[in-house]
Amino acid sequence: MSHRMHIDHSVKLIGKLLFGIERGLEVLNTVRPAGQPLVDDWKCLKKMVRTFETHCGSLAQYGMKHMRSLANICNAGIQTEQMAEASAQACVSVPSGHWSSLQKGFSA
Template sequence: MAYRAHLDNSVGMIKRYLLGTGDGPVRDEGSALVDDWDCLKFMVRTFETLCGSLTQYGMKHTRTFANMCNNGATKKAMDEAARKSCSSYKLGQ
């Protein structure tokens, strides 16, 4: 349960840093999840490097990472947000 709470809290903090209180752009049904797949891969890798593995449970946050990319979040901003959000607690070590 602590692991899941860590994932949810970390993603929530990163989301607030990068998207504020909104969710970013909303996609119509049938639209692609993300415009820039390289951005999405970078977001997930950065999160896993700095915050711990998403595991199957954490994959529910993929849409949040896609929204960050679709909203124009930069790699530098994601790196900074993840470092701020996850510096005190990293799973898997």
């Protein structure tokens, strides 16, 4: 449970850091119209996942529910460096243990 809470909190905080307190959750939760792909740049999405996991720990299977949020970050034009800075601020410490990306590698 603590891993899940850490992932959920981290994604929300990253959204607020990137887009502001007012718009952060709105941007993360945006659903594109039917027929549009989840993300415009799939390489960007992969980079965002790796950047998140580097700073915040593995998304694991539970964290896959946040793919839309990470895709929306890409669709908003956020660069990898901006994501890295926000992730580092949001995740001051990477939780150790079974779900740590330090032990198992990346999920994407």
